[in-house]
Amino acid sequence: MSTSITWKEIDLGGSVAGGTSENYKTGNWRVERPVIDYSKCVKCLICWLYCPEPAIIRKGTEVKIDYDYCKGCGICAEECPTKAISMVPEEV
């Protein structure tokens, strides 16, 4: 939401054009970031299945973390059967 929009211009009753949640980069909520060690990854896709956001992007059997929206919950690291994902503290 642009902070320049006054009450006269704002949409009626809190209804807005779809897709606005993409503008909220929730990745900056993160305290720890998941980092994948691809040498250990067996492409089982369990991390992709478990990610609640979803912030793990899949291309075929390749996975990649979307740091724009990953909130750092750590579920992927917990579920990874080969411990290929580790949680690394974010530095300011």
Add this chain to the structure above:
Amino acid sequence: MRRGMPHEGDKHGSGGGVSMRVEVLARQQKLAMTGNDAAAYAAKQAKVDVISAYPITPQTFVVETLSRWVYDGELDAKFINVESEHSALSAVIGASLAGARTFTATSSQGLAYMWEALYAASGLRLPIVMALAARALSAPINIHNDHSDFFGMRDAGWIMFNGEEAQETYDLTLMAFKIAEDSRVLLPVVVSYDGFIVSHAISNFYALGDEDAIRFLGKRTTGPKIDPDNPRTIGVLALQDSYFEFKRQQYEAMESARQVIKEVFEKYYELSGRRYTPLKEYMTEEADTCIVVMGSTVGTARHAVKMLREEGEKVGVVGVLQYRPWPREDAEKLFSKFRRIIVMEKVMSPGARGGPVYEDIASTLYPNHGVKMVDFVYGLGGRDISTSGIIEVYRKGEELIDKGETERVYFYGVRE
């Protein structure tokens, strides 16, 4: 037939001349129904698309009558059965967002249970119409009339009317759709009428013909409407950066409603011959003292005032028909001409300076007018009020004002 054949002394009742009145009444139906059925009948004539309501005394017959009409095919609407009032209002909110004309009805605890959805309906700017058979709130449990439920929704952002009898209940419910759906407004409207006294008493009233009623309203064309080709996010999260702007806009919709209500009342007068005003005056000419009441008591107060006038007392009655938006210009013009105002309210506001109507009138008159006022609570839980009761309150009220003992709220009809 107060509206059809106005009271002698009724300030706004007889405009337009006898011939116009005869002509418009000839096109109308003369019905005998309870207040509940009068509200249901207006919803039927409005051709509502979706109804959802949960039965509660004394509103139950609204639900029963409408579901029968839907079941019998007399009304082409979807009746959604639900397990609670919270779900009832939530269901009509959903239907209204989809673009439907919607109606619900409740009383007392049912309205209390709708509370969070009341704010959702107005915040989402939905033209929902609700009938409220006004009833006391628990505890102790009581099924009879007072206005505790009605005033409890004061700040929920709904337009609020109070019908005195079946005629006003029918007329206001029909007009409510027109007001709610006006693109300058888009707010929900509640039409309240006194539980049992009005909701269950069969009385005569005039109703528009079906064709005239739907021509007056037209189809709902305004407000939110789900459109798969133009997807929107509804019910957004709006935090520090935008919530305030949405609420400010909602406030302005209520301000716009003042003018829209005036226009709708005028259009309805041309159609029905019944002229509505936000505040109903009776024998207010050259009155020193004014008694202010709401709901079915207005009629009782008219009768009492007529008796007092015969004794030479300079007293009149003002009945509050439009509570929100509070008709501040009309109120200032009207109330500033009296010397004393005695407010009688069927609601208790513990810890407040006065009841809600008292406070609205007092703040309307402040700081430009020095009218003296006193506030009485009466009739809680359905305790009856008679003409002699009104006369007693009038005498006591004048005495208290003249002695200057008006700093607190008084109670009429309670065992002290």
